[in-house]
Amino acid sequence: MPDRALHVDQIQTPAPVVDVNRMHANLRRAAEYTAAHGLAWRPHAKTHKSPALAAEQLRAGAVGLTVATPREAEVMSGAVDDLLLAYPPIGRAKLDRLMALPERVRLSVGLDSAEALAGLAEAAHASGRTVGVLVEADAGMGRVGVQSPADALALARMAADAPGLEFRGLMFYPGHVRSHVEEQDSAIRALAARIAEFVDALTAAGLAPRVVSGGSTPTFWRSHEVAGLTEVRPGTQIFNDRTTAEIGACGWDECAYSVLATVVSVAVPGQAVVDAGSKALSREEIRADASGFGALLDRPEIVVKSVSEEHGLLDLSATDWRPRVGDRVRIVPNHVCVSVNLHERIYGVRGDDVVDVWEVEARGR
Amino acid sequence: MPDRALHVDQIQTPAPVVDVNRMHANLRRAAEYTAAHGLAWRPHAKTHKSPALAAEQLRAGAVGLTVATPREAEVMSGAVDDLLLAYPPIGRAKLDRLMALPERVRLSVGLDSAEALAGLAEAAHASGRTVGVLVEADAGMGRVGVQSPADALALARMAADAPGLEFRGLMFYPGHVRSHVEEQDSAIRALAARIAEFVDALTAAGLAPRVVSGGSTPTFWRSHEVAGLTEVRPGTQIFNDRTTAEIGACGWDECAYSVLATVVSVAVPGQAVVDAGSKALSREEIRADASGFGALLDRPEIVVKSVSEEHGLLDLSATDWRPRVGDRVRIVPNHVCVSVNLHERIYGVRGDDVVDVWEVEARGR
Structure with a gap:
């Protein structure tokens, strides 16, 4: 792959270039931060879509990868044994592709509906796999995610009861927190309070989440302030960008x-x-x-x-x-x-x- | 390629679907309109990027295709013998790719600088090709294009004098005219007046443009009101869109x-x-x-x-x-x-x- 003879001026434009030293420094910083705060680091592969870069993330200390599509899951499964599909797989074709991932892949799926859960349960059971479920909660973004702890509990129970599935925990995406990092105080507090409601309700019902997966690049360095968080899923952070x-x-x-x-x-x-x-x-x-x-x-x-x-x-x-x-x-x-x-x-x-x-x-x- | 067994419900989402009847009706309308007004129809391949659809456009009456990149030129050259690269090819690598197009391809290039022209002239001369030049004028969009008839004339002269090049005419893109078609009157008049300035100056200098290439989807159906126009390059019109x-x-x-x-x-x-x-x-x-x-x-x-x-x-x-x-x-x-x-x-x-x-x-x- 590396062509040591190539000079940057020989690249035909437009083309993306990555400063390798800066990228490695970004990965080191993420690994150090998450290790210091006892957080699992599960970067999102949607940013680079490259298995070689996923492998770099694992070498730097990531516990596994996050993906958004069956295609990302398929490609990343070549480099990674632990995948979270942070997106509901709807429809037979997508479920079949997921179930065809190598058996060594420990798969978790984030979802927010009984329909998604039922389809996944049926596919997992039929294929003989055990698939982990993270119930996605809306932490304030208003995009996807169950709205109440009661709804989260209902899905968690369904997952816990379904052969082929295993309830693993909670997932959320704080995409609404995009203010300057120094102005995130109240949003971070609201996030923590909201997550606590869900965690408490599940715990009280005997379904304490082992995983509470959140994080985004804009909130990344403040993840430790969200009490109860166990895992973060930054995408952009490997490269960063103007935003x-x-x-x-x-x-x-x-x-x-x-x-x-x-x-x-x-x-x-x-x-x-x-x-x-x-x-x-x-x-x-x-x-x-x-x-x-x-x-x-x-x-x-x-x-x-x-x-x-x-x-x-x-x-x-x-x-x-x-x-x-x-x-x-x-x-x-x-x-x-x-x-x-x-x-x-x-x-x-x-x-x-x-x-x-x-x-x-x-x-x- | 056609899989007659496939039902639309079997397509994995998200995926683009095209209503073939509507597309053919769009192509027929474009062919009829341009024929009725004596305009050459040179659709822009950037919209579909598919040689099979380029071939449909030719069958419907297009005189050739417009492309924006060397890659588009290479791919479309499989289906089309007459290509306008409506974009200056800057740098050795892109020029080499252009010169390597099949000899049967009649190539024209739109450009607005002496640097682009000199590079093209050198590459054309070295390869033994004759490449047509359209001088791009800024008709009001303020994106690219020479600003004055004098600048257009200078480039036209350079093209006419350069071995390997042939001055073919003028090109412009009215991308600034995006109002509702019924509210384009004054913009269309301004466009026509602006184009006339360039055409008149070139003609007076003995370099009358054989081609005056313009047109866009938003202005497409009013192209006949731009006096002097000989050619139109709509992209979107094959499919249309919400805009x-x-x-x-x-x-x-x-x-x-x-x-x-x-x-x-x-x-x-x-x-x-x-x-x-x-x-x-x-x-x-x-x-x-x-x-x-x-x-x-x-x-x-x-x-x-x-x-x-x-x-x-x-x-x-x-x-x-x-x-x-x-x-x-x-x-x-x-x-x-x-x-x-x-x-x-x-x-x-x-x-x-x-x-x-x-x-x-x-x-x-």
Whole structure:
């Protein structure tokens, strides 16, 4: 895989490049933090979709991986023996794919409905597997998850009673907490209180959760403040991105991922156009107090002010820097997970040398 | 490729499905309109990225295809003999790929800089090809394109003088005209006036453009009002999408493309969550007087109010309809081109039968 002869200038743009030293530093920090606080670290593979990078996470101390799709589960099962599918598998085809994972894989599934649970129970029983269940609770995001401890208890009982299933615990995703890390105090307290309600109700009914799985990159470094939490599932944190930096959950020099792009036009005054647009960066607005769709790694004051499919427009209004057609830049996107998903491979670089190439093998269905 | 045994319910979700009858009707309408107005129809392959669909466009009357990347050019060259790369190829690697296209391909390239032109001239000369040049002018979008007729003339002269190149004409993209088709009068007049300035200057200098290439889906049906236009390059129009319908450039029943999705959670009141999120629909805001990231094909009043990577949240606040976990829906995305690019294949359906499967072969780099 590594092509030691390749120089970063030989990569055709647009293409994602990862500073390998920064990535390893990010992994070390996550391992140290979770170890210090007795939390299991189960990173989400949706961010990199690469089994080689999953293996790096395991080597750094992860207990297993989180995945969102059957495809991610299949691909990651080549590198990982312990998988949490943090998404309900609905329908025969997806259940069949899950049950066909290698037997050595210890599988858990997060879900929030009796329908999902019944389908999973039937498939597990028929295949002779034991599948763990985490009941997903809505901790305030309002996306998915049971609304009340009573509903959680009902699903936990069904899981505990179903042959083929094993009730393992609770899962939640604090996706609503996206404020600056220094302004998360009340949200973190509310999260802890909410989780405690669910844990207490289950415990009182004799179904104490062994796993309480939460965490996200924006709340990652405050996970230890959520009492009762046993496990965290950060995705973005391996690479970080512009949003993560803007909300203070990483420093700019901890951004390991950028999209290498070439200036293709400077015809319109005040801007330079690069070949990384919404099909390389995505067109996700930033969820922080900033604008644009990315910023230059080496000149973060220069923002991608707009994108179309193959064009990214660098705003030069606040800089004297005037790039020329053919110049190259590295852009940190707002949201790294959706950017990675647009590419077939990621180049690992040290300085100007390409030291690794990782296929984004689990993208697609 | 066609698997006649497949029923639409057997497709694993999320997946793009295209109503084949609607798509063919869209192609017929485009062919009839352009023929009636003496315009060459050169659809943009970025939308479907499939050589099989490019071949359908040629059969329907297209004169050739437009592409945006070397990869699109390579893949489409299998089906098409006349390609316009509407994007400057910057750098040796991309130029080499272009020059390696089959000799039978008549290639034109749109560009706006002396650097792009010099690189192309050198590559064309070295390879013994003749490559056509369209000088790209900024018609008001402010993205790319020379700013003045004098700058256009300078590039046209360079192209006319360079061995290996041939000056063919002008190119522009009216991406700034996105208002409702019935409110485009003044923008269309301004466009025509702007184009006339460029055409007149080139003609006066003895470099009359043989091709004046413009057009976009939002302005498509008013292309005949832009005097001097010889060619149009609509992308979206083969499928249409929610934006196109919202601005009146198609009817809702002309939307041929939707993303088939499964309801995976109804735990949070007032909404249903489907398995099509930003990695199936994209998270592009709609550029029209509407909100959300898509709408149900059969119930357009139901909108995808928000998306995360694998979740789409259907807003049920204005309907009595209450889907159950496992139900399937079809979602028309805001912008079809970026949705297609997230998938490996598109299923062509007639009623409930899958009658074709098209690989999205030209996605990626």
